[in-house]
Amino acid sequence: MNAEQNKPLRIAVLSFAHTHAISYCEALSGRADIELVVADPDGAAAPDDAPRGAELAASLGVDYVDSYADALAWGPDAVIVTAENARHRELVELAAEAGAHVLCEKPLATTLEDARAMLAATERAGVALMTAYPVRFAPAFADLVRRVRDGALGTILAVRGTNNGKLPSDRAWFTDPELAGGGALVDHVVHCADLIDELLGARAETVYAVANRTIHAGAAVETGGLVTAKYPGGVIASIDCTWSMPESGPAWGGLTLQVIGTRGSITIDPFAQHVAGIASDGAVWASTGDNLDAAMLDEFLDAVRSGRAPRPDGAVGLRTLEVVDAARRSVASGEAVRLG
Known part of the structure; x- marks a missing residue:
C-alpha cells in the first residue's frame, strides 16, 4: 500500500438534522483512518428540543465548522448528507461539484425530480452516491x-414488513410537510x-396505500400508514409504517420482515437483540446486536478507498422513492398506482 492509500480519509458530515448523524459521528470519531468534521449551519435556528450545531458537535468530541462551504473547502474525500429531506439535493450537488463521494440519508429526496437530478450530478462528477439503508447489512437479512x-x-407468495417507531419529536422537521416531504409514509416505507x-x-x-393521523392527530403529516405492493409473479408485499411506538416506550421502535412461501415462512427482527429491565432512572432498553450503521459506513468507506460502486447506490434510493411517490398518489386518489 502506497503513502496515498495510507492517508486518512477526510469525511464531512453535513447537518445534524437527522438523528442518524449522531450515530455516524460516534462510529467515525477517533478512528485513525478518518479525519472528521461536521457542519450544521441550520441547527441554531431549528425549533428542536435536542441540541444541534456546535453544542452537539462538542458533546460528541468532533471538529465543527460554521458552514457547508467551509466543510467542502476543507477538501473532503466524501460527505455524509444528513440534512432535512428537502435539502438533500442541494447538498449532494454541492458535494459532487467539489469532487466528494456521497452517502445520503434516506429517503434520497422528497421528489422524483430531485432524486434524478442527484443521480445525474454525481454521475457527471464521477463520484459515488450511496443511499443510507443500514438494515441491508443485518446478518439476519443476509x-x-x-x-x-x-x-x-x-x-x-407474500412478504409482510413492519417499520414502526416513535414520532420523531426532538427533530421538528420530521413533521414539516415541506422539509420532510410527508410523514410516516416517507420516513418508514423506504427501509422495507x-x-x-x-x-x-x-x-x-403496483402500489396501493392508505394513511391517517389517528395517532398524533395534531400532526401536519400522516402518522400512520399501510402500503400494499404487487411484484412480478403475483407476490404481494405489505408495509406497516406507522409511528405507533408511544413516547414513553423504552426503544425508538423496530423493523420486522416476514417472508411466506409454499414450503414455509421466516421472520427476521434485526433490532430484537437487547437487554431490558427497570433501573432507578427508568426503563432500560439497550441493543446488544450488530451495529448496522457502522457496517454500512464500512461499506461506504471501502467503496471510496477502492474506487468501486457502493451498495445500495443512488439508483436504489430512487427506486424506493418511486414506491413512496406511488403510495402518496394512491392515498390521494384512493386507487392503486402502477409504477412505470
Missing part, C-alpha cells in the same frame, strides 16, 4: 436472502421497500 434464493421457502426489492430481485408493479 441469511434470509440466502435461504430464499436457495429455495428453502419454495415459491414466495429496499429490503423487499433486494430480496425478490424485482421492482414493484
Whole structure:
C-alpha cells in the first residue's frame, strides 16, 4: 500500500438534522483512518428540543465548522448528507461539484425530480452516491436472502414488513410537510421497500396505500400508514409504517420482515437483540446486536478507498422513492398506482 492509500480519509458530515448523524459521528470519531468534521449551519435556528450545531458537535468530541462551504473547502474525500429531506439535493450537488463521494440519508429526496437530478450530478462528477439503508447489512437479512434464493421457502407468495417507531419529536422537521416531504409514509416505507426489492430481485408493479393521523392527530403529516405492493409473479408485499411506538416506550421502535412461501415462512427482527429491565432512572432498553450503521459506513468507506460502486447506490434510493411517490398518489386518489 502506497503513502496515498495510507492517508486518512477526510469525511464531512453535513447537518445534524437527522438523528442518524449522531450515530455516524460516534462510529467515525477517533478512528485513525478518518479525519472528521461536521457542519450544521441550520441547527441554531431549528425549533428542536435536542441540541444541534456546535453544542452537539462538542458533546460528541468532533471538529465543527460554521458552514457547508467551509466543510467542502476543507477538501473532503466524501460527505455524509444528513440534512432535512428537502435539502438533500442541494447538498449532494454541492458535494459532487467539489469532487466528494456521497452517502445520503434516506429517503434520497422528497421528489422524483430531485432524486434524478442527484443521480445525474454525481454521475457527471464521477463520484459515488450511496443511499443510507443500514438494515441491508443485518446478518439476519443476509441469511434470509440466502435461504430464499436457495429455495428453502419454495415459491414466495407474500412478504409482510413492519417499520414502526416513535414520532420523531426532538427533530421538528420530521413533521414539516415541506422539509420532510410527508410523514410516516416517507420516513418508514423506504427501509422495507429496499429490503423487499433486494430480496425478490424485482421492482414493484403496483402500489396501493392508505394513511391517517389517528395517532398524533395534531400532526401536519400522516402518522400512520399501510402500503400494499404487487411484484412480478403475483407476490404481494405489505408495509406497516406507522409511528405507533408511544413516547414513553423504552426503544425508538423496530423493523420486522416476514417472508411466506409454499414450503414455509421466516421472520427476521434485526433490532430484537437487547437487554431490558427497570433501573432507578427508568426503563432500560439497550441493543446488544450488530451495529448496522457502522457496517454500512464500512461499506461506504471501502467503496471510496477502492474506487468501486457502493451498495445500495443512488439508483436504489430512487427506486424506493418511486414506491413512496406511488403510495402518496394512491392515498390521494384512493386507487392503486402502477409504477412505470
